[in-house]
Amino acid sequence: MSNPVTYFPAWQRPHWQPSDEEVILQFYVFGNFKPTRVPSEPYGSDGLPEEVQLSSHHHHVLRDWEGYPLKEALGDLFKNDAPEAFEQALAAPQVLVLHGRFKDQGDTGYLRDTYGVLAGLLDIGGVAILDPQILTLFSADEWRRRYLIKDGAPLRNxxxxxxxxxxxxxxxxxxxxxxxxxxxxxxxxxxxxxxxxxxxxxxxxxxxxxxxxxxxxxxxxxxxxxxxxxxxxxxxxxxxxxxxxxxxxxxxxxxxxx
Structure with a gap:
């Protein structure tokens, strides 16, 4: 797979010691998605790891879900912190939910592959990405600025x-x-x-x-x-x-x- 720019390195973990802790990933991608293969290869990703499940939802159906993230106190947080992204997400007709659990492991290839798919989804109709683990809703441009950085964004990002x-x-x-x-x-x-x-x-x-x-x-x-x-x-x-x-x-x- 040819990829002249590395955006999501599979960081080796030189201090790694195995543990019983689990790696957990969760993201919501809002948009109106084209029915095509997600172009994740330019971002160094072979596609979603087998541990990550992706489900597609009509937004109007997801709004009735108890865990819907754009309502109540959490929704108010996103509306205040990122009003433009919030309005874009709210207006989007589709929502993709990505969720994965992994055993603790010695490199972060799972992160590279998942983030490569997220980047690809923004290229085919995604307008906003919600990362509930860091309580942040990004517009497509904001997400790209934070994560599409040559040789990888800082780990603290x-x-x-x-x-x-x-x-x-x-x-x-x-x-x-x-x-x-x-x-x-x-x-x-x-x-x-x-x-x-x-x-x-x-x-x-x-x-x-x-x-x-x-x-x-x-x-x-x-x-x-x-x-x-x-x-x-x-x-x-x-x-x-x-x-x-x-x-x-x-x-x-x-x-x-x-």
């Missing part, structure tokens, strides 16, 4: 990093969504002082990259961090029904202020 106030003390909670794409727990940094948010953000990105490339943390594992006396200690928790992550997570608590 596949994950959402959030910052919330921990409590009245002003300390911050830095946390992620989307690490299920790599079969790894999401990251949760608690009790971060306002003065350390840049350091915590950089650490969060580093941990995303380490986990995406296969690293795992065990409960009680110590993590040395520049500028943080005594380092941080990993605490594992969560599960697929966790309301904050819909995933397992690894938490680290910033040391108290002196």
């Amino acid at each position: 596949h994950v959402l990093i959030l910052r919330d106030e921990e409590d009245a003390s002003g300390r911050q909670w830095i946390h992620t969504r989307g690490m299920r794409k790599f079969g790894r727990p999401d990251i949760s940094l608690h009790d971060v002082p306002e003065t350390d948010t840049d350091r915590a953000g950089a650490l969060c990105q580093k941990l995303i990259e380490l986990e995406a490339l296969g690293a795992r943390f065990v409960d009680g594992q110590s993590l040395e961090v520049d500028g943080v006396f005594g380092g941080l200690t990993a605490e594992l928790g969560g599960g697929m029904d966790d309301p904050q992550f819909n995933n397992t997570y690894v938490s680290f608590y910033w040391p108290g202020q002196e």
